[in-house]
Amino acid sequence: MSRPALALPRLARVTLNELAYAGLKQALLSGRLEPGNVITLRRLADELGTSMMPVREAVSRLAAEHALEVLPNRGIVVPDLDRRDAEDIWELRIRLEGEACARAARRASAADAARIAKLAAAVERAAAATDLHGVLEANNAFQFAVYQAADSPVTLQLIETLRMRSVPHCTAAVRLLIAERPPYYAHSWQNHAALVAAITAREAVAARRIKQSDLRAFRDYVNSIRTRAV
Amino acid sequence: MSRPALALPRLARVTLNELAYAGLKQALLSGRLEPGNVITLRRLADELGTSMMPVREAVSRLAAEHALEVLPNRGIVVPDLDRRDAEDIWELRIRLEGEACARAARRASAADAARIAKLAAAVERAAAATDLHGVLEANNAFQFAVYQAADSPVTLQLIETLRMRSVPHCTAAVRLLIAERPPYYAHSWQNHAALVAAITAREAVAARRIKQSDLRAFRDYVNSIRTRAV
DNA sequence: TATATTGAGCTGTGATCACAGATGTCAATC
DNA sequence: GATTGACATCTGTGATCACAGCTCAATATA
Numbered sequence: 001m002s003r004p005a006l007a008l009p010r011l012a013r014v015t016l017n018e019l020a021y022a023g024l025k026q027a028l029l030s031g032r033l034e035p036g037n038v039i040t041l042r043r044l045a046d047e048l049g050t051s052m053m054p055v056r057e058a059v060s061r062l063a064a065e066h067a068l069e070v071l072p073n074r075g076i077v078v079p080d081l082d083r084r085d086a087e088d089i090w091e092l093r094i095r096l097e098g099e100a101c102a103r104a105a106r107r108a109s110a111a112d113a114a115r116i117a118k119l120a121a122a123v124e125r126a127a128a129a130t131d132l133h134g135v136l137e138a139n140n141a142f143q144f145a146v147y148q149a150a151d152s153p154v155t156l157q158l159i160e161t162l163r164m165r166s167v168p169h170c171t172a173a174v175r176l177l178i179a180e181r182p183p184y185y186a187h188s189w190q191n192h193a194a195l196v197a198a199i200t201a202r203e204a205v206a207a208r209r210i211k212q213s214d215l216r217a218f219r220d221y222v223n224s225i226r227t228r229a230v
Numbered sequence: 231m232s233r234p235a236l237a238l239p240r241l242a243r244v245t246l247n248e249l250a251y252a253g254l255k256q257a258l259l260s261g262r263l264e265p266g267n268v269i270t271l272r273r274l275a276d277e278l279g280t281s282m283m284p285v286r287e288a289v290s291r292l293a294a295e296h297a298l299e300v301l302p303n304r305g306i307v308v309p310d311l312d313r314r315d316a317e318d319i320w321e322l323r324i325r326l327e328g329e330a331c332a333r334a335a336r337r338a339s340a341a342d343a344a345r346i347a348k349l350a351a352a353v354e355r356a357a358a359a360t361d362l363h364g365v366l367e368a369n370n371a372f373q374f375a376v377y378q379a380a381d382s383p384v385t386l387q388l389i390e391t392l393r394m395r396s397v398p399h400c401t402a403a404v405r406l407l408i409a410e411r412p413p414y415y416a417h418s419w420q421n422h423a424a425l426v427a428a429i430t431a432r433e434a435v436a437a438r439r440i441k442q443s444d445l446r447a448f449r450d451y452v453n454s455i456r457t458r459a460v
Numbered sequence: 461t462a463t464a465t466t467g468a469g470c471t472g473t474g475a476t477c478a479c480a481g482a483t484g485t486c487a488a489t490c
Numbered sequence: 491g492a493t494t495g496a497c498a499t500c501t502g503t504g505a506t507c508a509c510a511g512c513t514c515a516a517t518a519t520a
């Protein structure tokens with residue numbers, strides 16, 4: 001037994017593969033990749049300063065999760081959702097994210113709650129600056145802090161998968177939202193605040209209800225923008 | 231416009247990557263890969279008669295879904311679930327598969343119901359022959375026929391992900407079940423029959439209830455076997 | 461006999477190359 | 491002027507190779 005005994009959870013070396021995956025995931029969740037955007041393995045590899053190998057594995061993973069789509073000899077594209085998949089995903093997000101909020105309210109420590117409150121404030125600041133990616137990033141940080149407090153790694157993973165498909169579908173609408181409708185989303189901040197309050201007060205039922213009605217309202221807004229755009 | 235106009239949903243060429251992925255997925259869902267089994271990229275490539283390339287992408291995908299785990303310089307292993315992940319996954323399976331059964335009851339056509347009934351009978355035959363992989367395969371065919379009837383592709387995908395992690399966790403218990411406890415699982419067939427009946431009769435609430443109580447009973451059986459084994 | 465050490469043989473990771481297929485441009489044709 | 495055809499270019503896929511790091515068993519050491 002020559003291995004240093006305390007290296008137990010031996011941190012796996014950070015592979016370029018993982019790096020590329022994390023980068024693409026972040027790009028999807030922050031709205032930097034939008035439906036229709038076509039990218040290329042070689043271009044991505046150049047940007048990362050690596051060969052195509054790590055990138056193609058990362059893309060392959062995301063394609064398996066339907067977060068990206070590989071067009072045989074044309075490139076890689078961010079897929080848009082057809083009506084049916086969109087409905088499915090909204091329904092599942094409402095169910096899973098609602099439940100995660102309820103769990104978070106039951107389990108969050110005071111420190112968790114404080115951290116969550118801080119992140120909620122950051123979202124508001126980013127929106128005030130009409131910074132699209134800033135809003136989406138801050139919002140993700142806020143939401144995932146809540147879901148992390150729910151202390152259910154598998155649920156967290158499913159939510160991530162769903163959001164990677166859902167966010168690009170919503171990006172255009174969010175851009176409009178923060179650019180043109182400040183009064184509209186003002187009441188979304190009230191929901192954020194209410195959620196933070198419910199979690200702090202350990203009111204699981206209220207937390208679920210707030211998150212679910214917020215998501216439904218957001219879904220309706222996105223749908224209204226999209227049907228108008230067509 | 232020289233392309234034949236009717237090739238619209240141009241069927242993507244079947245890549246070796248996809249083939250390897252499908253093979254591994256099937257191996258996991260049918261209990262041919264059990265927790266602790268260590269495999270190797272090179273061995274898998276040999277078995278498939280290809281290079282390592284397609285296999286490693288397939289493994290990479292499954293590792294992203296936590297269905298496999300890559301041990302840095304030792305090989306690839308089927309991970310077993312710790313208590314917390316196991317609880318999470320049971321909870322989510324109960325929730326999602328229950329809901330899928332309810333949807334299936336609402337939407338299944340008569341033809342769907344008939345097909346489902348046939349597949350349920352096949353499970354029983356496989357169990358009578360104490361054929362472990364046969365049981366798991368027939369069971370998957372039956373269950374997924376139900377979930378397919380639910381007509382929610384995204385839900386189906388999430389259920390698949392969860393089952394790829396759950397099935398290996400249960401395989402040992404199922405082996406014991408079909409080998410030593412025929413009277414025990416006899417009442418599981420009653421549940422299958424009841425589920426088929428509920429779907430045929432379009433009783434969504436009953437379908438959900440039956441599936442959920444069946445899953446809970448199965449979970450408890452698996453847990454009892456596992457704690458006994460320790 | 462128990463412990464330490466070496467080294468050969470693995471492992472997955474990443475780079476590079478070859479290739480079939482699709483695309484889009486541009487000239488030849490009617 | 492509109493259509494067709496061919497060719498150069500670019501795509502992802504798969505094979506092959508080099509390599510650093512770990513494992514594990516045989517060996518040396520006390």
